[in-house]
Amino acid sequence: MTDNAKPKDATGKDGWIAYRPSIKILDCTIRDGGLINDHMFDDKLVKGVYDACAAAGVDYVEMGYKGSKKIFSPSKHGKWKFCDEKDLLEIIGEKRDGIKISVMADAERTDYHEDILPKDKSVIDCIRVACYISQIPTAIDMLKDARDKGYETMLQLMAVSVVSESDLQAALAIAATSPAMGVYLVDSFGALYSEQVRYLMAMYLKAMEGTGKDVGFHAHNNRQLAFANTIEALIAGANRLDATISGIGRGAGNCPMELLLGFLHNPKFHLRPVLECCENIFHPLSKKMDWGYSIPYAITGQMNRHPRAAMELRAGKTPDDYVAFYDRMAEEE
Amino acid sequence: MTDNAKPKDATGKDGWIAYRPSIKILDCTIRDGGLINDHMFDDKLVKGVYDACAAAGVDYVEMGYKGSKKIFSPSKHGKWKFCDEKDLLEIIGEKRDGIKISVMADAERTDYHEDILPKDKSVIDCIRVACYISQIPTAIDMLKDARDKGYETMLQLMAVSVVSESDLQAALAIAATSPAMGVYLVDSFGALYSEQVRYLMAMYLKAMEGTGKDVGFHAHNNRQLAFANTIEALIAGANRLDATISGIGRGAGNCPMELLLGFLHNPKFHLRPVLECCENIFHPLSKKMDWGYSIPYAITGQMNRHPRAAMELRAGKTPDDYVAFYDRMAEEE
Numbered sequence: 273m274t275d276n277a278k279p280k281d282a283t284g285k286d287g288w289i290a291y292r293p294s295i296k297i298l299d300c301t302i303r304d305g306g307l308i309n310d311h312m313f314d315d316k317l318v319k320g321v322y323d324a325c326a327a328a329g330v331d332y333v334e335m336g337y338k339g340s341k342k343i344f345s346p347s348k349h350g351k352w353k354f355c356d357e358k359d360l361l362e363i364i365g366e367k368r369d370g371i372k373i374s375v376m377a378d379a380e381r382t383d384y385h386e387d388i389l390p391k392d393k394s395v396i397d398c399i400r401v402a403c404y405i406s407q408i409p410t411a412i413d414m415l416k417d418a419r420d421k422g423y424e425t426m427l428q429l430m431a432v433s434v435v436s437e438s439d440l441q442a443a444l445a446i447a448a449t450s451p452a453m454g455v456y457l458v459d460s461f462g463a464l465y466s467e468q469v470r471y472l473m474a475m476y477l478k479a480m481e482g483t484g485k486d487v488g489f490h491a492h493n494n495r496q497l498a499f500a501n502t503i504e505a506l507i508a509g510a511n512r513l514d515a516t517i518s519g520i521g522r523g524a525g526n527c528p529m530e531l532l533l534g535f536l537h538n539p540k541f542h543l544r545p546v547l548e549c550c551e552n553i554f555h556p557l558s559k560k561m562d563w564g565y566s567i568p569y570a571i572t573g574q575m576n577r578h579p580r581a582a583m584e585l586r587a588g589k590t591p592d593d594y595v596a597f598y599d600r601m602a603e604e605e
Numbered sequence: 606m607t608d609n610a611k612p613k614d615a616t617g618k619d620g621w622i623a624y625r626p627s628i629k630i631l632d633c634t635i636r637d638g639g640l641i642n643d644h645m646f647d648d649k650l651v652k653g654v655y656d657a658c659a660a661a662g663v664d665y666v667e668m669g670y671k672g673s674k675k676i677f678s679p680s681k682h683g684k685w686k687f688c689d690e691k692d693l694l695e696i697i698g699e700k701r702d703g704i705k706i707s708v709m710a711d712a713e714r715t716d717y718h719e720d721i722l723p724k725d726k727s728v729i730d731c732i733r734v735a736c737y738i739s740q741i742p743t744a745i746d747m748l749k750d751a752r753d754k755g756y757e758t759m760l761q762l763m764a765v766s767v768v769s770e771s772d773l774q775a776a777l778a779i780a781a782t783s784p785a786m787g788v789y790l791v792d793s794f795g796a797l798y799s800e801q802v803r804y805l806m807a808m809y810l811k812a813m814e815g816t817g818k819d820v821g822f823h824a825h826n827n828r829q830l831a832f833a834n835t836i837e838a839l840i841a842g843a844n845r846l847d848a849t850i851s852g853i854g855r856g857a858g859n860c861p862m863e864l865l866l867g868f869l870h871n872p873k874f875h876l877r878p879v880l881e882c883c884e885n886i887f888h889p890l891s892k893k894m895d896w897g898y899s900i901p902y903a904i905t906g907q908m909n910r911h912p913r914a915a916m917e918l919r920a921g922k923t924p925d926d927y928v929a930f931y932d933r934m935a936e937e938e
Contacts, residue, residue: 466840496829496831499828499829502833503798507800528829532827533629535798544928548927555925555927567863598877599877
């Protein structure tokens with residue numbers, strides 16, 4: 273891609289030769305992957321991911337959530353549900369140049385006034401606030417809190433594939449005047465086709481026009497479209513892209529970092545450290561944990577439904593009973 | 606998609622609501638999947654695929670190759686390498702309305718004058734001639750032979766990601782005046798991005814303009830782009846799309862039929878018979894045979910290389926030694 277917000281032409285004649293330096297990659301391996309195992313990754317794995325991302329030239333690594341300890345018991349969740357400062361420090365050690373630390377804060381699930389420290393007391397660089405459309409007012413207050421404390425701020429508006437276009441327009445208008453430095457198009461259900469990604473990206477970019485805010489994209493891989501849709505979002509003008517090593521993440525997982533880095537032509541990115549991490553950490557882990565594309569996720573994605581039922585099927589005794597699952601989902605439509 | 610060759614606009618505002626009746630789907634499960642096991646699928650599996658495709662409303666089912674018995678010993682290859690009439694009849698039984706039978710004939714690997722019978726002596730409907738660009742003259746003669754014998758004819762020009770644009774233009778000009786009823790853009794190495802698919806589709810469509818010939822698309826899934834690129838080809842104007850059940854096929858496999866049918870909105874297509882086939886035939890088979898996306902295929906795809914080395918790695922003792930494979934491939938570049 274070229275240095276412009278939009279590529280020169282739709283044929284992309286030099287689109288895949290050049291690159292756009294403003295593109296920033298966020299690794300959410302530990303954060304989205306933690307949704308599979310209640311955030312119980314051990315330090316060795318987390319450090320392996322952090323080191324791989326730093327060596328790969330990834331811009332941000334998202335370590336987990338800032339979950340409320342009043343809502344989520346620390347005895348039942350791993351430490352990456354909370355991202356306490358001491359736990360982050362244990363992984364990061366001496367902070368490196370070039371890679372920033374991000375955490376996610378869910379609206380109505382974070383004691384943000386208390387648990388998010390002033391920036392000068394934290395190794396965190398960026399707070400990403402995730403919310404459903406009905407939680408926008410809370411999210412805006414969280415973004416304001418984070419901005420005032422000195423952080424970079426991002427808004428992840430979730431599940432937009434089930435939000436009406438007029439509601440979405442209204443939400444984007446609020447986001448455009450909010451303290452968020454960027455807004456992400458989030459395909460929570462893995463339900464978007466490339467045509468919809470292009471359409472929605474155009475809507476998000478238009479809503480942010482003149483504000484200086486970035487637009488980002490977060491994919492799910494329910495129909496093997498996470499990487500493809502991430503490329504489409506990039507071409508359409510998204511400057512902030514999420515990916516995970518080996519595509520780990522809730523349900524069908526996310527855009528695989530190893531594919532995304534193989535596509536990006538900015539020489540600051542390096543694929544090899546991510547391949548090492550795939551080989552040494554995630555390939556062995558895949559024998560013990562289930563993530564990634566499978567037909568039940570394709571079915572919920574096609575139906576624009578939350579992947580919950582598919583996750584339950586995959587975790588149960590009949591993970592490959594596709595037809596019974598399809599019939600049940602179709603009946604519930 | 607609408608009934609036009611091209612959708613109304615790039616945003617696809619109604620692109621995924623309506624459909625284009627001229628789109629024809631070809632299942633190449635047995636043919637491309639046969640490249641993994643020397644075409645040794647048993648009759649029960651082949652009949653299962655044929656029945657599923659017929660029930661699903663798929664337009665063509667490709668049963669295998671018309672391989673030369675002088676080149677390929679029938680004692681070392683399964684019967685779907687040859688697709689003898691009696692073997693086809695055993696599967697098809699009484700021929701059904703609505704689904705056509707296709708076979709592939711490789712240039713310089715087929716005794717077409719002898720082994721392809723006159724249409725009235727065969728259950729085959731369509732001969733798809735596959736060739737590399739240097740084999741175009743042979744391919745044209747094969748297409749003429751097939752057309753004169755009464756068959757539908759298609760040209761699969763392979764490995765175009767390593768063909769120069771001027772050579773490709775010359776080949777398409779020949780194809781445009783050939784007896785082929787359609788020409789396929791074939792992404793043999795799984796090397797094309799959506800931008801390239803759109804660019805090449807525009808070139809193919811332009812070359813076929815006014816001839817009445819269809820343009821088709823055949824994907825490989827090296828980078829989880831087979832389904833996405835197939836959709837892009839469709840949007841760009843491809844009317845003939847290849848897919849395989851469970852995405853089976855050489856190396857990283859093909860566009861999964863279950864994803865493609867989930868995308869297509871023509872009510873003649875039915876997903877459920879394909880899901881049954883995935884559950885009852887291909888899920889059990891996947892425990893015994895290796896196909897589909899894995900990182901070595903992503904590496905050869907990224908490098909625009911034949912997947913041969915990745916296939917050898919996957920079949921060997923260290924199928925997940927990604928870094929050593931990457932280093933070796935990079936050295937050979």
